[in-house]
Amino acid sequence: MTAPATADFRTRLQDWLPKMVLAPSFAVTLLFVYGFIAFTVLLSFTGSKMLPKYDFVGLDNYRRLFALEHWHIAIGNIAVFASLYIVICSAIGLMLAIFLDQKIRGEGFLRPIFLYPMALSFIVTGTAWKWFLDPGIGLEKVMRLWGWESFTFTWIKDNDLAIYCIVIAAVWQTSGFVMAMFLAGLRGIDNEILKAAQIDGASNWQLYRRIVIPMLRPAFLSAFVILSHLAIKSYDLVVALTGGGPGRSTEMPATFMYSYTFTRNQMGIGASSAVIMLMTIAAIMVPYLYAELKEKK
């Protein structure tokens, strides 16, 4: 009698085991991701200052957030930064990928050079570019020492132009990665299609414009999703390169959230800015991930 009972228990255990193995991860995700999101959303409706309080103030924080000039600067900066970053990275990435695809000698040597910045921390990137772009010791001084006496490059000290320094450093860091994505796409294109078009008399320009680039659509989509997600999250690079300055001129939502929550003791407003950031990213990621998962099924 006991033998079948234990066997039965063992099969039942085997049935449950996979779910038991997955359960802790799922529980942790539910709590630390979705639970925490819910909590931050909740806080964004409260008058929390230095510590969480649970006095509900409705949409007050959001109203105050969007009335703050500081937040407007952050939003304006992320719009400028994200669009330039995405467009320039994609353009450079596409160009380098197409060029590297032309039976280039030394491709195996160049590719890793284009891509290594991706392995670095944004803090390292920020440090290197911060001093290189600094007029006192960097590019401006170098050019003048080389004989171009009138050369001026003070963007990083300029309220209106410092944001472009962040674009330069960010493009330096990720454009090689976008190149790798496009190159993988190019290598996946069937050469027969190109040959057929060539026989029909298409020029190289037409070939790329009409056939190759349209076929890279999936790579464009992936690049867009990844770059926009990186742009909205960009915190470290701003901190290392400009510290949000000069003044507040390079403040971004990520730095705004941090300073309002942890140094200015305006937790409610900080939480509401985090919610806005999440909603922006979700608007891009959710449809993308949904489509990817459906496709895979």
Added chain:
Amino acid sequence: MSAQSQDTAVSTGRITRALIYLVLLLFTLFYLLPLYVMGVNSLKPLAEITGGNMMALPQIWTFDAWRSAWSTAQIGIEPTGLKPYFLNSILMVVPAVTISTIVGALNGYVLTKWRFRGDTWVFGLMLFSCFIPFQIVLIPMAMVLGKLGLAGSVPGLILVHVVYGIGFTTLYFRNYYAAFPTELVRAAQIDGAGFFRIFWRILLPVSGPIAVVSVIWQFTNIWNDFLFGASFGGTSQPMTVALNNLVQSSTGVKEYNVHFAGAILAALPTLLVYIVAGRYFVRGLMAGSVKG
């Protein structure tokens, strides 16, 4: 895999080719520039930077800046150099990478070989967690770490990195195991092999490549993280936070050569990984764009 046969059928004229090589050369210089600037200037005495040309090679070669960055530079208020923070980073990275990779492997195994109703949803929810802006979890995380007594400690950082890393590691192993024939698993099951035995004997021996991808990805991400380190590091700050403190410190003379040496020290581990296993690094990046 020969690169030649993969190349495009497009052919180009001589002038076009010359231009292409020129552009590639210019971009090579652009990408190497910061590395050159950091390397060269970390080997100069400070006077050669403030009084000389940043692009010039050192006249006096010296490792003083490196020594200072490593063991004597002022980080925050303590003149400890970056050494203790480097150790913090190591103590944080090794367990966090190990745990998240093992958990990811098991999750990927369950999600592909022991499928159940709703598994795609479970995976989808875990996957989305890779892409959230971490600002949304900072406040509750700070509170929870405080409650657990882990605030400002290395174990606290390990917990954070494992929690927000398993989405990616699960993604890697899931995509990899999906291509593994399920029939083999079923056959082993009929032969009486259990859940862990099948994983240990059948899946694990073929998991080498994806484990490397996962380890490299996690190592790079966790080593390079700044936001969590700055928020929850407390007295156990990782390397990135210490480097930022070193560079941003407003007191005293700005020792650019020490900053550059420190930056290289912070970059060295991930750069080494990239040089040794760049191929896997690229694969991890690509899989990060979800398409495996």
